[in-house]
Amino acid sequence: MKIAVMEGKLDDVDLPGVLQVVGLGRQFTGVELREKDSVVGTIFVKAGRIVGAESGELRGKAAFFDLFQRPSTFFHVYRSAVNAGALDSIGSLSSLLVEALGRARDESNVEVVAAPQPELTTSPGLAPPPPATSGGSTRSRAGVPAKKAASVEPGLVSPLDLDTGGKSGVVLSIASPKGGCGKTTVALNLAISLARQRHRVILVDADINGDVLSWLNARHKPHYGTYDVLVGLAEVESCLLGTILPELQILPALGKRIPSASEVMSDQSDAWKELASKLAQMADVVLIDCPSGMYGGTHQVLKASTHVLGVLQAEAVARRSFDMFREGLKALPEGANPAVAGVLLNMLQARHGASLAVLQDACASLPENWLLETSIPRSAAFLDASGEGLPVRMMDDNSPPAVSWLFDTLAAEVTQRVGLNAPSRSRPRSLLL
Amino acid sequence: MISIQDKHHIKRSWKLVVPIAETAADLFYRRLFELKPEYRALFPEDMQAQKRKLLRMLAFVVRAIDFPDQQWKQDVPIEEDLLLVILALGRRHTDLYKIPDESYVTVGEALLWTLGYGLGEAFTEEVREAWLKVYTLLVRTMKMGSRMVDSQASLASAEVALRLGHEALIVDLAELGIDDAKLFTEEGL
Numbered sequence: 001m002k003i004a005v006m007e008g009k010l011d012d013v014d015l016p017g018v019l020q021v022v023g024l025g026r027q028f029t030g031v032e033l034r035e036k037d038s039v040v041g042t043i044f045v046k047a048g049r050i051v052g053a054e055s056g057e058l059r060g061k062a063a064f065f066d067l068f069q070r071p072s073t074f075f076h077v078y079r080s081a082v083n084a085g086a087l088d089s090i091g092s093l094s095s096l097l098v099e100a101l102g103r104a105r106d107e108s109n110v111e112v113v114a115a116p117q118p119e120l121t122t123s124p125g126l127a128p129p130p131p132a133t134s135g136g137s138t139r140s141r142a143g144v145p146a147k148k149a150a151s152v153e154p155g156l157v158s159p160l161d162l163d164t165g166g167k168s169g170v171v172l173s174i175a176s177p178k179g180g181c182g183k184t185t186v187a188l189n190l191a192i193s194l195a196r197q198r199h200r201v202i203l204v205d206a207d208i209n210g211d212v213l214s215w216l217n218a219r220h221k222p223h224y225g226t227y228d229v230l231v232g233l234a235e236v237e238s239c240l241l242g243t244i245l246p247e248l249q250i251l252p253a254l255g256k257r258i259p260s261a262s263e264v265m266s267d268q269s270d271a272w273k274e275l276a277s278k279l280a281q282m283a284d285v286v287l288i289d290c291p292s293g294m295y296g297g298t299h300q301v302l303k304a305s306t307h308v309l310g311v312l313q314a315e316a317v318a319r320r321s322f323d324m325f326r327e328g329l330k331a332l333p334e335g336a337n338p339a340v341a342g343v344l345l346n347m348l349q350a351r352h353g354a355s356l357a358v359l360q361d362a363c364a365s366l367p368e369n370w371l372l373e374t375s376i377p378r379s380a381a382f383l384d385a386s387g388e389g390l391p392v393r394m395m396d397d398n399s400p401p402a403v404s405w406l407f408d409t410l411a412a413e414v415t416q417r418v419g420l421n422a423p424s425r426s427r428p429r430s431l432l433l
Numbered sequence: 434m435i436s437i438q439d440k441h442h443i444k445r446s447w448k449l450v451v452p453i454a455e456t457a458a459d460l461f462y463r464r465l466f467e468l469k470p471e472y473r474a475l476f477p478e479d480m481q482a483q484k485r486k487l488l489r490m491l492a493f494v495v496r497a498i499d500f501p502d503q504q505w506k507q508d509v510p511i512e513e514d515l516l517l518v519i520l521a522l523g524r525r526h527t528d529l530y531k532i533p534d535e536s537y538v539t540v541g542e543a544l545l546w547t548l549g550y551g552l553g554e555a556f557t558e559e560v561r562e563a564w565l566k567v568y569t570l571l572v573r574t575m576k577m578g579s580r581m582v583d584s585q586a587s588l589a590s591a592e593v594a595l596r597l598g599h600e601a602l603i604v605d606l607a608e609l610g611i612d613d614a615k616l617f618t619e620e621g622l
Binding site: 048 | 434436437438441442445497498500502503504505506507508509511513514515516517519520559570573574577578
């Protein structure tokens, strides 16, 4: 039985606006679009997910996007009882809305006007009303005003701006030709320092071993992971793990399911591109902890990255192996090469000649500007921290291990190199009064 | 839509509000009446019950927007469904309480001011943005709820309410499964 919830004209509230409101609900809800007396199509929503769509002969995602193109004047929202167990999500409402609005914007030949003034301000008193749109209705498709495809409704937050802040983030992969160089340690601790510097960070574990969560002693926690997203078994939003740092989320490699060998070996380059692109809209920095080696899975991840950070372990074998870092980058197809954000010397032992020799050699032989100013020493603090299942910075809030501060320095250096906004330099002041 | 980060900010900041909830409610209404003194007449003289309603509604919103993702298939009672509750709240504001549409801006400003004052440094730009997003989406929903009455679209009509008085609306809400008594329970806090 259908129970009417609300209805209205798409001139008053456009389709993205209606869907955002309906997305607040937990019931199975149909959003019927109507033109005169006929039903143009229906979008089915449950708990912030699109669970179906019908438009003429079309079904599913195709129908969803089609309904943004079809002229319709009225919406009618109803709820009904269904067997929820049989429902399948075809995508989260937010991501499908972003995609639909992106398509609408791409197809619109008119200039996108600046977002109208918001209704709310922090200043006391009433905010001025939104400016009137000139020329009356510019509606061309199901409630998506052609001139405002990027700004849905005056005063309300556009879905396009919800997660992105209007820009895409940096996708920074952390890679090394040799295993055991400390990529995961660097990725995890760098992610924490970036988040503490107020950048929104998503740390992605691309290594099938899933050792980001091994570090945190939390392998049991996730239900789904990166490899479920890559093969379409899960939505990325449902896989992200929150942390006590509001700016940091983690996408673990694995959930409860262990992928088959053939799945891991298959080429998932396109899925990686899609995933990286989506995450980049949700964060300032997407940090990807790559598997060891520069080919195979790493090769696929690098094709989806904007930047790469090489990790060079300060010992002879790793140095000899590191030439493959450059070779691996050369092997990427033209146009798919990430910019080298730098090479980090890791596990440096300043009292050992062999370790220092790697530093000297790296200074002399790596391309100019590759070697970062910051290097990370070998430290027992990492052993202690991994034993506790904690990043080093969180071992002791009052007195964190000294090495943890180096990740703050590293974060500052990396953000500068990848062009992330950092606090502007303050005016130098004399120390003495 | 409200992002995962927004939900995180809302939840964390609300936890900080709970211990000072009564003070926050005092501050909110004080600020509201500073901004629009004429709104004082819309409320009863004794504001205690009103303040409790405000806090319970906010607690309900915080709880409702942050359900575990893996529970998306689970049905919830309609009195715990954020969409239906907020639509009904919008109708009540228009029909029962005669609250003008333009008041949403002032109420939003008073809410953000209160959160800023109460949370201090914890009211970061991200936290403010998260509350602003949630509030604007709720306002849009309430306005759609109030338009349902105007257009006699689906639930009870304004005519019935005017003819039979406010009781009719309460009955309509009950028929919809939205019951003030259930909505404003102590669970909210």
